[in-house]
Amino acid sequence: MAFPVRVRRIALPLLALIATTPLVAQTAPPPAPQQQSPKLPPLQPVAQGPDTPWLFKGSDIPPDRSWTYGVLPNGLRYAVRHNGVPPGQIAIRVAIDAGSLMETEQERGFAHLLEHLSFRGSMHVPDGESKRVWQRLGVTFGSDTNAATSFTQTVYKLDLPGATQAGLDESMKILAGMMAEPTITPVSLNAERPVVLAEQREQPGPQLRLGDATRALFFAGQPLADRSPIGNVETLQAATADMVRAFHDRWYRPDRAVVVIAGDADPKLLEAAVVKHFSGWQAKGPAPRNPDLGKPKAGGPLSAVVNEPALPTLVQMATVRPWTVGNDTIVFNQERMVDQIAIRIINRRLESRARAGASYISAGADLEDVSRSANITAISILPVGNDWEAAVRDVRATIASALRNPPSQQEIDREVGEIRAAMENAVATSRVDAGAKLADNLVEAVDIRETVAGPEMSLRIFDGAVAGKFFTPAKVQAATRKVFEGVETRALVNTPTPDPAAVNKLAAAIQADVTAAAEKRGPQRTVKFDELPKLGAPGKVTGRSVVLTDPQIEKVSFANGVNLLMFPNNSETGKVYVQVRFGRGMSALPSDRMTPAFAGDLALVASGVGKFGQEELDRLTGDRQIGLSFGMQEDAFVLGGITTAADLNDQLRLIATKLAAPGWDPAPVARARAVMLASYESQSSSPVGVLQRDLEGLLHANDPRWASPDRKDIEALDAARFRAFWEPLLASGPIEVQVFGDTTADATIAAVASTFGALKPRPAAPAANINVRFPDHVATPVVRTHTGQPNQAAAVIAWPTGGGSAGLTESRKLELLAAVFRDRLLDKLRSEAGVSYTPNVSTDWPVGLPSGGKILAIGAVPPDKTDFFFQLARGIAADLVANPITEDELRRAQAPVLQFIARVSSGNMFWMQQTAGGTLDPKRIDAINTIASDIGTTTAADIQALAVKYLRPEKDWSLVIVPEKKAN
Known part of the structure; x- marks a missing residue:
């Protein structure tokens, strides 16, 4: 049964301009439901009957009747339901019960290749046309329409925004044609094969090899050990249209297909669409037998070693058991919940030791049902430095202690309380679960x-x-023993340098007696909010005004200078979003030297509040809906959390106290340093890693505020320097509090008054450093190298634009220019040339700075195709400057953007993002009223004018990331 605390599975925007008659009327959000009692009626098992839905055969769990289930005469199963989140959207999924484990040796990668071919063309649409059809319907390629091939399943996904009867009908026709009759010809195969090979080439080599080695060890003797969905070069190059068609005809059958639809429409209409378009699909030939996926067997190697210098030293362990299919009953799920409690307690203990300075940076256990091949208890360990033997010993000692000694009822009750709090919150917010998530x-x-x-x-x-x-x-201890029993326990270690003895050392380490190293645990006391440092008397309101009328967002000012933006609404039942912007953000940082700002996201929250460290804060908030996150923006630092009306006051109190009385526990700083050092080399292991490390610094002319720290900077990080840097920043500069969600205005004002309004007036922040520079034009690309696969490279070209709130209208039109550019680059570089799987064009407009924006085109390409990338990108840019785009291109760019805005504007995060910083810069709020018209009224001439203004060849900057040359 899928339930909120299930275990993780292994996984090696003017609508009138684009929509006609919607399937359902767009109405105001329904009223909030009445508060439910936590005491729900006891659950009674149900007996099987003729009306039992196909998904619930063999189960005594009462079927979820919000779904309508059915089976067509051809064997296709379906499930449909109404869901109005986001409004107007319909989420469609078509799942085929076939993945890489169904392939023969000569068909390696065919399931994934067929996924690509199905999207490329089929019986109802010519080559490449399905993407254009869906773009005209407002679908964003790559996010609203996508597919995924796993070991056991291929899933086609379509999130259809602003769905109309005609749009749904056309989409279902296309999807049915993709399943029954994809275009599999020598021409289509030869066109798409390079794209699949490009996707394979672009995968990160070290991580890929580590994953392959892990599966080979954990699932030795089973097909899963050597059946990556991406396939291999040899079989993909040898594939013929007849071979791929044979794979399709064997496995793409209606009796192996499930259609799932959750959307803002009458379920009867959705069901009729399934019947209309999928009933004619008929299987070809006899039904295939499912392959034997084997079972874990003892007697093979217990350990393995890989040497990937680009990856940190790490250990992965697994206790393997056969994968069995039993009836998904109430008792089965309750027993599995006990298993999860057992794992949570172990993970809590492991994390506590890591926070205190253990031999490992992090460690954790998990229960995983893997691809119908095995059930495993997996353990991941990231040691401090390279002493993996000590880390394995200490982690195993924690587990051994849990095996020998039952946990305390206090430990169990803590986990039960946290799980129940999460489940209660899931019940309270279920009305706003997105249809895509349910599908x-x-x-x-x-x-x-x-x-x-x-x-x-x-x-x-x-x-x-x-x-x-x-x-x-006693039962949790028994569950602990059960989940650490199995056929065998196997382990793999990655060491940066070869060690011939490592295989034997690891085998010995996972079998060694660790009872002498077992930890001792004492009772953990309860922590209460009253123990936090005290704040002052509630602040006085000095002003209140409406700053936006649709929706109605208010500004409230307090005597100490704190400003509040609030939007009470029940569009997301049970959720209240809190965001606190303070100080000047990156504008407050020096531009002439590296600072400990780079460690803020890892260590600032974990450093604690007052005398409480992260351990105490976890106990303080564990069974409450209270969060605490940190981030940096151009013009503000941000602390935030998602909470409920009941917990709002304490959520605000926690953040306010973090500013007024921060804790400075040195352990999180040391841990942050260890984490960054452990992952440092991996940043050089692929073009993507180098891009993530270097690109923003390069695009800001090496301004250290955007640059990544080098090894010396990380090694120099210590608790004293960290505190000396961050303490004045937490204590100075303006504060803007945003509270958006399911609470009332009076409650919000009172909660902010008693917390942020109670703070002492803050000193002004240092003058903002708003000087931002785009790099100078270069005649030849800047070169960076990587240490990864020799067939991987990346190419980047960028043009400077602008920034600031005064240019928000222009920034929105630039989104359309980027969308057209992206579509052309995708067609040329991927669909036609097959050179890159993931080319992209994006635009960035920093609202908090007067400049620093850019249009950026990027592609992962073979090393010998970087010049080809620049030729294509510059050619597209020149054509956009010289010629207006077609009306169809404009519509295909506008519709997805407008639909995206329509969807996200139904949630609070959109309004928080749009209004953030508005108390200091009202232009941001004023510009909200023109979002739709800025995009919807853009013309082809506007796009061309922006191209003329910004896509100037004498201003572009370029970069290549190529393989490092090996010494002879």
Whole structure:
């Protein structure tokens, strides 16, 4: 059963301009539901009957009747339901029960290749036309329409925004044609084969090799050990149209297909669409037999070693067991919940040791059902430095202690409390679960042969386990022993340098007696909010005004200078978003030297509040809906969290106290340093890693505010320097609080008054450093190298634009220019030339700075195709300057952007992002009213004018990342 705390699975915007009559009327958000009692009626098992939906055969869990289930005469199964989140959208999933484990040796990679061919063309659309059809319907290629091939399943995904009857009908026709009759010809195969090979080439080599080696060890003797969905070069190059068609005809059958639709439409209409378009699909030939996926067997190697210098030293362990399919019953799920409690307790203990300065940076255990091949208890360990033997010993000692000694009821109750709090929140917010999420959950359940249950049903099953006394020390200890039993325990270590003895050392380490190293644990005391440092008396309101009327967002000012932006609304039931912007952000940092700012996201929150470190804060907030995150923007630092109306006051109190009385625990700083050093070399291991490390610094003319720290900077990081840098920044500069969500205006004002309004007036922040420079034009590209695969490279070209709130209208039109550029580059570089799988064009406009924006084109290409990339990109840019785009191109650029805005504007995060900083810069809020018209009224002439203004060849800057030359 899919429920909110299930285990992680292994996984080696003017609408009138673009829509006609919607399937359902767009209405105001429904009223918030009445507060539910946490005491739900006991769950009773249900008996099987003729009306039992196909997904629930063999289960006694009451079926989720929000779904309509059915089976067509040809064997195709379907499930449809109404869901209005986001409004007007319909999420469609078509799952084929075939992945890489169904391939023969000569068909390696065919399931994934067929996925590509199906999207390229089919019986109802010519080559490449499906993308254009969906763009005209507002679909964003790559996010709203996508597909994924796994070991056991291929899933086609379409999120259809602003769905109309005609749009749904056309989309279902295309999808049905893709399944039944994709275009598989020598021409289409030869056109798409290079794209698949490019996708394979662009994968990060070290990570790929590590994943392959891990599967080879953990699943030795089973097909999963050597069946990556990406396939291999030899079989892909040898593929013929007849061979691929044979694979399609064998596995793409209606009796192996499931269609799932969740959307803003009458379920009867959705069901009729399935019947209309998929009933004519008929299987070809006899049904194939599912392959034997084998079972883990003892007797093979227990350990393996890989040497990937680009990756940190790390250890992965797994206790393997056969994958079995049992009935997905209430008791089965309750027993699995006990297993999860056991794992959570171990992980809590491991994390506590890591925070205190253990031999490992991080370690964790997980339960995984892997591709119908094995059930495993997986353990991942990231040692401090290279002493992996000590890390393995210490992690195993923690596990050994849990095996020998039952946990305390206090430990169990903490985990039960946190799980129940999360489940209660899921029940409260279930009305705003996105249709795409619900569809994905059901597709996953089909793949792993389980059912689905709504949040309320999951909570009732969990409460039944509590009432049935499933969570006792003895039962949790028994579950701990069970999840660490299996056929064998196997382990793999990555060492940066070869060690001939490492295989034997690791085998010995995972079998050594660690009882002498077992940890001792004492009781953990309860922590209360009243123990936080005290704030002052509640602040006085000095002003209140409406700054935006649709929707109505208000500004409230307090006597101490704090400003509040609030938007009380119940569009997202049970959720309240809190964002606190303070100081000047990156504008407050020096531009002549590297600072400890780079460690802020890793160590600032973890450093604690007052006398409380992260351990105490976890106990303080564990069974509450209170979060604490940190980020840096151009013009502000940001602390935030997602909470509920009941927890809003304490959420605000925690953040306010973090500013007024921050903690300075040195351990998180040391841990942050260790994390960055452990991953430092991996940044050089691929073009993507080098881009992530160097690109923003280069695009800001090596301004250290955007540059990544080098090894010396990281090694020099210590707690004293970290505190000396961050302490004045936390204590100075303006504060803007945003509270958007399911609460009331009075409650919000009172909560802010008693927390941020109670702070002492803050000194002004240092003058903002707003000087930002784009790099000078270069006649030849800047060169960076990587240490990864010799067939990988990347090419980047960028043009400077602008920044600031005064130019927001122009920035929105630039989104359309970038969309047209992206579509042309994708067609030329990927679909036609097959040189790159992931070319992209984006635009960035920093609202908090007067300059620093850019249009950026990027492509992962072979090393000998970088010049070809620049030739194409500059050619497209020159044509956009010289010639107006077609009306069809304009529509295909506008529709997805407008639909995206329509969808995200139904949520609070959109309005928070648009209004952020508006108390200091009202132009940001004023510009919100023109978002739709800025995009919807843009003309082809506007696009050309922007191209003339910005895509100037004498201003562009370019970069290549090529393989490092090996010494002879």
